Amino acid sequence: MADLPDSLRIETRQGLPPDLRYLVEKYPRDTWQGHANLGGMAQFWLQRHDMFRELGGLLQGSVTDYREGRLAPHDFAAWFAPRLRFFLQQLHGHHQIEDMHYFPVFAAAEERLKRGFDLLDADHHTIHDALERNAQTGSAFLQALGAARDTRLFAADAYADENTKLLSMLLRHLHDEEDLIIPLILDRTEEGLGVGG
Numbered sequence: 001m002a003d004l005p006d007s008l009r010i011e012t013r014q015g016l017p018p019d020l021r022y023l024v025e026k027y028p029r030d031t032w033q034g035h036a037n038l039g040g041m042a043q044f045w046l047q048r049h050d051m052f053r054e055l056g057g058l059l060q061g062s063v064t065d066y067r068e069g070r071l072a073p074h075d076f077a078a079w080f081a082p083r084l085r086f087f088l089q090q091l092h093g094h095h096q097i098e099d100m101h102y103f104p105v106f107a108a109a110e111e112r113l114k115r116g117f118d119l120l121d122a123d124h125h126t127i128h129d130a131l132e133r134n135a136q137t138g139s140a141f142l143q144a145l146g147a148a149r150d151t152r153l154f155a156a157d158a159y160a161d162e163n164t165k166l167l168s169m170l171l172r173h174l175h176d177e178e179d180l181i182i183p184l185i186l187d188r189t190e191e192g193l194g195v196g197g
């Protein structure tokens with residue numbers, strides 16, 4: 001999907017394109033919470049997205065705290081390392097379930113949105129590459145905590161840069177994915193789509 005125009009690439013996209021917005025226009029975001037068709041699967045899935053947003057922000061905040069001297073290297077590493085690992089693993093698993101289980105069901109149910117699911121799938125590939133760079137620069141950063149100042153600062157910059165890029169793509173992806181999927185669930189119900197618990 002390297003040939004996607006800037007308006008569709010996750011790095012530069014501003015939202016779903018107009019032809020994929022007909023359901024979210026019918027079911028706008030502010031009507032989702034409390035809607036009778038927002039079932040257990042959708043609520044759980046939205047909570048997972050919120051967890052990724054929150055944890056991503058906490059990881060980024062902790063790097064800032066370390067870089068600005070508010071967290072000692074050892075304390076920082078003890079807090080950061082297990083949470084980074086958890087974040088990367090959970091996100092990878094989340095995408096796999098979407099790709100294998102949910103996207104095929106949703107795309108088959110609403111042919112006009114299929115292009116949207118191809119787009120989200122392309123996002124997952126781009127995010128996957130960013131996750132690998134995030135893991136590499138994150139572990140280099142942790143290893144450099146005991147090194148000379150320049151090495152430490154360089155590794156912190158490299159990680160912070162990768163993390164900022166990853167989070168910005170992730171936030172875009174989560175938002176557009178919700179705009180595509182939640183209105184479809186509200187329109188058809190989880191039972192109707194065959195994804196209800």
Ligand SMILES: [Fe+2]
Pocket residue numbers: 095098120124173177
């Ligand atoms: Fe996704």
Ligand SMILES: [Fe+2]
Pocket residue numbers: 049094098174177
């Ligand atoms: Fe997701």
